[in-house]
């Protein structure tokens with residue numbers, strides 16, 4: 001059965017054209033630095049984001065973990081949002097494996113961290129406290145784009161305190177396409193950026209961690225320590241190169257479909273949805289009454305998948321078509337009329 005799978009943009013599958021491109025990728029042993037396709041992808045990532053170097057990593061979770069462990073020594077602290085992926089959905093790996101103290105602050109509705117909350121969370125230089133070293137942001141966060149002006153304000157704050165700034169840019173290119181800002185401009189305020197190739201960009205595997213040469217050299221050693229050293233992974237890196245060439249501009253299609261889905265659902269009685277929050281490929285909604293579990297079961301029977309507990313999340317991506325959007329709106333209409 002073909003599902004209309006709106007659970008996440010992590011479910012994207014390589015297109016036939018991407019597979020063909022992967023088939024002929026040149027490969028080598030990446031632990032020796034000899035995989036020409038991985039080397040090309042890392043160069044491309046560094047150039048695109050305006051940084052010195054980049055590292056191809058098997059997942060966004062590992063990419064963020066390497067960033068945290070490369071910026072922070074054992075016992076140092078990182079300030080991040082209480083609803084951020086690093087804090088909530090990466091098994092607190094940077095605390096468990098990197099001994100990084102996670103200093104969470106509330107996230108604003110728009111995905112930002114209030115500057116005053118971050119300032120207040122910076123530990124005093126006193127042996128009773130951790131030494132705060134890093135601040136982490138996420139862009140997009142739950143599909144929302146952080147304003148460039150805000151990123152620059154946060155840069156000024158971290159500079160004021162001699163801290164570093166990391167971006168979990170799992171969906172950075174969604175932010176680029178939605179904002180019209182060049183990717184290098186969004187990356188500029190950050191010391192390091194993690195970018196997922198395996199979400200909306202449609203590669204089967206992988207992320208790029210981008211930063212200074214010394215930072216990436218340390219991250220590369222830590223990746224090996226964590227067992228992330230790869231061999232002939234140029235086959236996967238080629239998918240990343242293909243995605244950067246062919247799948248960035250088309251993210252606008254995902255955003256358009258998410259908007260159309262949100263407008264269709266918002267018009268239905270019994271759906272609680274904030275259209276203003278639909279800025280890229282994610283639609284969040286609640287039922288005015290009734291159980292989400294019942295809705296999810298009803299939809300699954302009709303070959304429609306999405307996720308969430310309480311607040312439901314529907315994510316458009318490469319494999320979601322205009323007809324799929326119509327079908328989902330019709331299924332919601334049927335559910336609500338029952």
Ligand SMILES: Cc1ncc(COP(=O)(O)O)c(CN[C@H](C(=O)O)[C@H](C)O)c1O
Pocket residue numbers: 007008009010058059060061062085086089138168170171196198207
């Ligand atoms: C902002 C952000 N940063 C990092 C990651 C981790 O990427 P992977 O480790 O899955 O490659 C994700 C994955 N997010 C996944 C999803 O959205 O379905 C799940 C929740 O892990 C993410 O959303």
